[in-house]
Amino acid sequence: MAANVQNVIMLVGDSLTQRGWEPGGFALLLAERYVRKLDVINRGLAGYQTDWAIPVCEQIFAKQHEQHQVPKVNLLTIWYGANDAAPAPNTRHVPRDRYKANLCHLIQMVKLPTSAYYSPETRIILITPPPVNTKQWGKPESPRVFETTRSYAEAVKEVGEKENVPVADIWTQIFDGAGRSEEGCKRYLIDGLHLNSDGYNIVFNAIVDIVERVYPELDTTESQYGVKMQNVFVPWDQVDLQNPRPSLLVRRKSRM
Amino acid sequence: MAANVQNVIMLVGDSLTQRGWEPGGFALLLAERYVRKLDVINRGLAGYQTDWAIPVCEQIFAKQHEQHQVPKVNLLTIWYGANDAAPAPNTRHVPRDRYKANLCHLIQMVKLPTSAYYSPETRIILITPPPVNTKQWGKPESPRVFETTRSYAEAVKEVGEKENVPVADIWTQIFDGAGRSEEGCKRYLIDGLHLNSDGYNIVFNAIVDIVERVYPELDTTESQYGVKMQNVFVPWDQVDLQNPRPSLLVRRKSRM
Numbered sequence: 001m002a003a004n005v006q007n008v009i010m011l012v013g014d015s016l017t018q019r020g021w022e023p024g025g026f027a028l029l030l031a032e033r034y035v036r037k038l039d040v041i042n043r044g045l046a047g048y049q050t051d052w053a054i055p056v057c058e059q060i061f062a063k064q065h066e067q068h069q070v071p072k073v074n075l076l077t078i079w080y081g082a083n084d085a086a087p088a089p090n091t092r093h094v095p096r097d098r099y100k101a102n103l104c105h106l107i108q109m110v111k112l113p114t115s116a117y118y119s120p121e122t123r124i125i126l127i128t129p130p131p132v133n134t135k136q137w138g139k140p141e142s143p144r145v146f147e148t149t150r151s152y153a154e155a156v157k158e159v160g161e162k163e164n165v166p167v168a169d170i171w172t173q174i175f176d177g178a179g180r181s182e183e184g185c186k187r188y189l190i191d192g193l194h195l196n197s198d199g200y201n202i203v204f205n206a207i208v209d210i211v212e213r214v215y216p217e218l219d220t221t222e223s224q225y226g227v228k229m230q231n232v233f234v235p236w237d238q239v240d241l242q243n244p245r246p247s248l249l250v251r252r253k254s255r256m
Numbered sequence: 257m258a259a260n261v262q263n264v265i266m267l268v269g270d271s272l273t274q275r276g277w278e279p280g281g282f283a284l285l286l287a288e289r290y291v292r293k294l295d296v297i298n299r300g301l302a303g304y305q306t307d308w309a310i311p312v313c314e315q316i317f318a319k320q321h322e323q324h325q326v327p328k329v330n331l332l333t334i335w336y337g338a339n340d341a342a343p344a345p346n347t348r349h350v351p352r353d354r355y356k357a358n359l360c361h362l363i364q365m366v367k368l369p370t371s372a373y374y375s376p377e378t379r380i381i382l383i384t385p386p387p388v389n390t391k392q393w394g395k396p397e398s399p400r401v402f403e404t405t406r407s408y409a410e411a412v413k414e415v416g417e418k419e420n421v422p423v424a425d426i427w428t429q430i431f432d433g434a435g436r437s438e439e440g441c442k443r444y445l446i447d448g449l450h451l452n453s454d455g456y457n458i459v460f461n462a463i464v465d466i467v468e469r470v471y472p473e474l475d476t477t478e479s480q481y482g483v484k485m486q487n488v489f490v491p492w493d494q495v496d497l498q499n500p501r502p503s504l505l506v507r508r509k510s511r512m
Contacts (some may be wrong), residue, residue: 001320002266002297002327008258021288028284031298032277041258041295042287047492055504056489062259069325070257083492091497233312236303236339241347248311 005251006232007072008039012057012106013079016130016195017044022199029204033220036231038074048081049094050102057106059108061117073088073122075218077168078106080194081129085152087145096155103159111163123215125207126160128153130195131178133185137192144193146182166214167208174199261507263328264295266279267363270333272359272386272451273300278427279455285460289476292487305339307348308360313362317373326353331474333424334362336384336482338449341408343401367419373507379471381463382416383407384427387434389441400449402438402440422470426464430455437476457492 009030011017020027020042031040043060045052062070080103084094094102107124108116129152133146153171160167178184186192188199195203211218220229230252238249265286267273276298277284287296298314301308318326336359340350350358363380365373385408388400409427416423434440442448444455451459467474476485486508496503 002264003316003322004326005316018291021284021291023279023284028279028287031284035274035277036301038297039297042291045292045489045492051491052495052504054498055501059505060259060261065326066259069322070260070483075260093436094494143298191327191411225324233301236301236308236348240309244308246336248308249315251315 004069004071004122006037007074008041008042009034009075009077010060010073011044011077011079012060013044013077013127014048014051014083015044015046015155016077016082017042017077018046019194020044020200024200026200026207030207033208034229037220037229038218038231040070041073042173044079047092048080050080050106051094053080053100054066054105059111061109061119063116063118064118067119073119073121075215076110077125077127078103079127079129081149081152082132083252085129085144085149086142087148089170090244095219096139100155100159101153102202103156105160107163107165119224123212123218124165125165125205126165126167126254127168127206129184129187130199131175131182131192133182133189133192135183135192136189157214160191166210168203168210170203170206173206176200195224234240245246257350260327263296264297265290265328265331266297266299266316267284267333267335268299268309269333269383270300270304270339271302273298273333273335274302275450276300280456282368282456282459282463286463288497290485292489293476294474295327297329300335303348304334304336305348306355306362306454307350308425309359309386309389311356313365314373317365317375319372320374328448329375331467331471332366332378333383334359335385335407337408337412338388341385341400341405342398346378346398352408356415359412359462360419363415363421366453370494379474380421381424381466382412382421383424383459383462383464384412386444386449386455387427387431387438387441389417389438389448391439391447391448392442392445407419416472422461424466426459426462429458429462433458438465443459446468453475484494 018221027040027042030155083092084099086093109115110119129149132146133151134146137144157167174188190196232245232251283296283298339348339426340355342348366375366378385405388402388405390402393400413423430444446452488507490503
């Protein structure tokens with residue numbers, strides 16, 4: 001019985017997204033920033049890769065005929081690759097070409113007017129997997145290779161170029177922050193693969209930066225365009241004290 | 257275009273709820289605990305009191321005829337009083353009797369079978385306002401009185417008794433933790449009124465404790481009843497590798 005009063009930010013991905021609610025995670029930084037404007041829906045599924053993401057997204061994206069009755073997704077982040085890049089024979093391995101094709105498929109589900117899931121008001125941001133620090137990674141049964149993950153991060157940028165979708169290239173930002181050394185990446189990683197709060201801070205800032213530059217209609221601060229998103233419900237000091245009810249029934253469009 | 261795949265926890269209240277996404281806040285602790293099971297929807301509105309909550313809740317609770325198409329609210333927290341208890345002539349003051357009547361009204365919107373918002377699957381938890389530390393509170397233009405807020409916290413317990421709704425009595429837990437001294441409460445308060453992460457931790461633990469004792473069907477851990485909530489989408493190591501798609505299309509009921 002949660003009525004549809006706020007649009008949402010939807011986060012799809014693997015464990016890096018699922019853990020976004022942990023202390024310092026990017027989901028909670030977004031939730032704090034967009035409180036009273038957009039709800040944050042975390043659809044991160046640990047261990048998943050892009051082959052498996054497609055049937056999942058067929059269920060978590062609403063079809064066109066359902067869209068009038070569910071929250072609009074104003075911002076969608078797509079963040080896979082950490083498992084796709086696990087080399088064969090890992091059961092979760094997805095070859096690089098198919099990984100790219102799968103990412104294109106997910107984007108086209110939303111952006112293609114002929115798609116059952118077409119949603120023209122949804123802004124998309126692709127996120128690259130972070131670098132792995134194989135010296136720090138303690139699961140020899142599920143190995144990762146530094147250069148392979150780098151190549152999957154490059155693949156995301158190729159998809160972004162092809163599909164005209166902005167990319168939060170956190171692989172490069174983290175590697176640069178680590179002095180361009182694999183071992184230096186431990187500054188941003190808990191276990192060689194998953195991010196700590198410094199790593200998530202890079203992700204959050206990369207998203208905010210893209211919003212400001214590419215999607216200013218989703219900016220929460222006064223931007224160069226002179227607009228910012230409003231709170232859906234009226235601020236308490238603007239409630240009409242003589243006749244509160246009408247002012248409390250106004251639901252402002254959070255996106256101007 | 258966010259399809260309806262997870263039920264939700266809805267948090268209604270004032271700034272104490274709105275700030276629940278801040279570091280250490282109870283909203284993010286709940287979101288982390290219930291990831292892949294229930295989404296957390298924060299409907300905290302800073303500065304609001306129970307007179308104003310009623311028209312807001314008429315919009316954020318779905319009516320019966322809409323409920324088949326929106327997420328079910330499995331858990332609803334109702335947390336007002338910090339502004340209601342501001343003494344007159346503060347424009348936000350709500351007299352104690354009307355505060356109690358308003359809380360009863362909000363509960364009956366959900367629990368009364370004749371209500372347009374009737375939602376039998378919604379479990380409700382009332383939360384008391386925390387103690388104020390008037391020595392720490394730095395807004396003389398909006399004064400608070402220690403004994404008045406205490407009396408509003410008592411009012412919540414009276415409402416809980418009358419309506420048979422469990423109460424997270426964080427007023428008492430914080431006051432006890434502070435050695436039963438007003439000034440000692442600063443250990444849990446940022447500014448004499450709003451909670452720090454230690455204060456929010458008490459709120460979170462009080463909710464978890466009520467869930468375990470009163471609403472075990474919402475427990476995420478193995479309880480004495482031997483049940484726990486499941487993730488909606490299948491864990492990655494249970495995906496059928498020979499034929500992944502059918503296993504990925506199963507959406508388990510998160511509540512057993």
